[in-house]
Amino acid sequence: DIQMTQSPSSLSASVGDRVTITCRASQGISNFLAWYQQKPGKAPKLLVYAASRLESGVPSRFSGSGSGTDYTLTISSLQPEDFATYYCQQYYSSPPWTFGQGTKVEIK
């Protein structure tokens, strides 16, 4: 099974900061990677799929990049509504389709 290592597990940032979250797969996943945002008490919300494709309606300050085993979610200018926990999920080949451990973005 493919393991996803997400880092950092948490970070503190200020409004306006640029934030970067990384996921590393235990083997190449050919851009079959999604990023989700989850706020307390809510279901996860899809932000990015296919590593870099922004889901419809998601603000352009979010972007995804990467290839092979290493992928990144970037928030170019952190907004108050972006404080949440972020997860990556690989969906390469057949399941199991594993999630990263999550990154909690907190207010500095």
Next chain:
Amino acid sequence: QVQLVESGGGVVQPGGSLRLSCAASGFTFSNFDIQWVRQAPGKGLEWVAFIKYDGNDRYYADSVKGRFTISRDNSKNTVHLQMNSLRAEDTALYYCARLATSGGYWGQGTLVTVSS
């Protein structure tokens, strides 16, 4: 609009069974693969099971293989997760969801608590 609504959660004793349902609306259900994902209290997301749009392919996490069974009824726009031999570590909020490649829609979840 696309909706996924989970039901069937509750409190069950260790070794017991529950059957979760996921009712879909707002899209052509028989065209879409569905996954179940769970989240233990205060923990991260864990992928649980997957069923292909026609029900012909099914996959499970190792942690539930042999105990959980995923099925679907395309005539009723519903996916089920039959959970047997439940353990304390199965306690979680269970979500059904479409895949990220098809919009990544999620339900609001149904809570399963395994406790004596």
